[in-house]
Amino acid sequence: MYDWLIVGAGFAGSVLAERIASERDQSVLIIDRRPHIGGNAYDRHDDAGVLMHQYGPHIFHTNSDAIFDHLSKFTEWRPYEHRVLGRIDDKLVPIPINRTTINALYDLDLKTDEEAQAFLDSRAEPVEEIRTSEDVVVSKIGRELYEKFFRGYTTKQWGLDPSELDKSVTSRVPTRTNTDDRYFTDTHQFMPKHGYTRMFERMLDHPNIKIMLNADYREIRDEIPHRRLIFTGPIDEFFDFRFGRLPYRSLKFKHVTLDQEQYQPVGTVNYPMTEDYTRISEYKHLTGQEHHKTTITYEYPSATGDPYYPIPRPENQALYKKYQALAMETENVHFVGRLATYRYYNMDQVVGQALAEFRRIQETVPLWSALNGKSHANADERLVGAQLENGRLLN
Incomplete structure (x- = not known):
């Protein structure tokens, strides 16, 4: 018993x-x-010896000292701040949208938070009641940036137009007026030094x-x-x-090992406007592993498969x-x-x-x-x- x-x-x-x-x-x-x-956080060394995440990139971040301290009983940590670029109009620009993003896309030279906010305000459209994911974005940054960054990505991810999704979906992604290009701003941003699986084994x-x-x-x-x-x-x-x-959305993963040290400049590159996949992630940015090869993962949202996203x-x-x-x-x-x-x-x-x-x-x-x-x-x-x-x- x-x-x-x-x-x-x-x-x-x-x-x-x-x-x-x-x-x-x-x-x-x-x-x-x-x-x-380890669930979806399971990681392993692939045939080439590269430490990779079987179910797409998992980046640990939290504002809770208690949660961080608890997990610290089972792992040492590697400091890591995740950065994401998006391929927009044939340019790689920071995501979430920040002042650098705006300057690069519109060939501007905004120098302060106030100037960036004024630019976004000039493009925002009034929405009487914020109900959907589309409403959230359009009311803050306008329809053009919504189309470039949110609509295509969200539709691929969820199989639904943002106008059909609860406002919580796009509310998760902030828009910044400064030049902070970190994807997360939490107090604790780390990766388990020897991987998630090792942490679970110790737990x-x-x-x-x-x-x-x-x-x-x-x-x-x-x-x-x-x-x-x-x-x-x-x-x-x-x-x-x-x-x-x-109902759930699922993901399909295509893992590829390349005979080169680095494939892309940051851990993840999003493709909101093009491609069938939503993003490509490269794990050596996350893990800090030194290896003469690199492994990347393409993510394809799917209506079938293991349940990932309610x-x-x-x-x-x-x-x-x-x-x-x-x-x-x-x-x-x-x-x-x-x-x-x-x-x-x-x-x-x-x-x-x-x-x-x-x-x-x-x-x-x-x-x-x-x-x-x-x-x-x-x-x-x-x-x-x-x-x-x-x-x-x-x-």
Whole structure:
């Protein structure tokens, strides 16, 4: 009998597994249907020896000292400030839009924040009520810059015109009047010194934690005795799509290794106006690795595939609320993470959510007797190995 079964070995599941194992001294089995831990943050050395991210670039940034300090228990850090360029009118210009961007596109020489703001104000269009992603951008910077930077990229990313998307989508991308060309402005901007996978390995390296990979929850849920469940997968899948499927956008990745040291001047170049892909990322900028070759990734948004981005439309939120109501009625199950709460979270926000959920567990879930939990866990390990040929149990 495991004290806890955790579905999903990404940030949400792994943070909770470590907290429960170390702070509550309870047994945890964490499973994942993929052949690795780390969720979408999983990184690896490819055949050329270049450290790359399997599911596109993941750049850690946060304003929370508590979140940064917690993860620092499991990794050293490499300082890194992400910079993004966009190919606009055959020029590479900074994204988010800043004063440098404006000067380059319009052959201007704006020297102050006030001059840049006046330029943007002169192009902004009044919008009576800000409801959609288009409204957000047009009301701040006007239609021309909206068409150049936002409309094409957003349509590729979401499969919908910005006029059909909630205002939250483009509200995430600021417009600046200074010359700060960093993509993020958070207090803490770092990359795990030895990669995300190494950080997850250290996080889950605890005698109370067992890991099973290539394991689907639906196939093993009745085979693994457990007292409580933490579910970080899609909430609609947990309830067998009772009310229908929650819509997601997915991504397809094309990884290419090149026989040259560097391909592009920054970590990511966006293509808002051209190409089928949205961006190209080059990992050596992120990792600082010295290597005579380099690996890049093309990202192609897709309507099918693994769920990545909840589509922010009112009808989708209404559907999620139905599943959320079911979740609140389900005893001994905790729903945590992007997919389980149908929200687009950054990595630090998922960690924060998991830490908050652990505090709630500490306050509301009594510590029960483990009843020789470690010997039971060992017995379960043999049971899993015997019954689930595809399951891969680690630790």
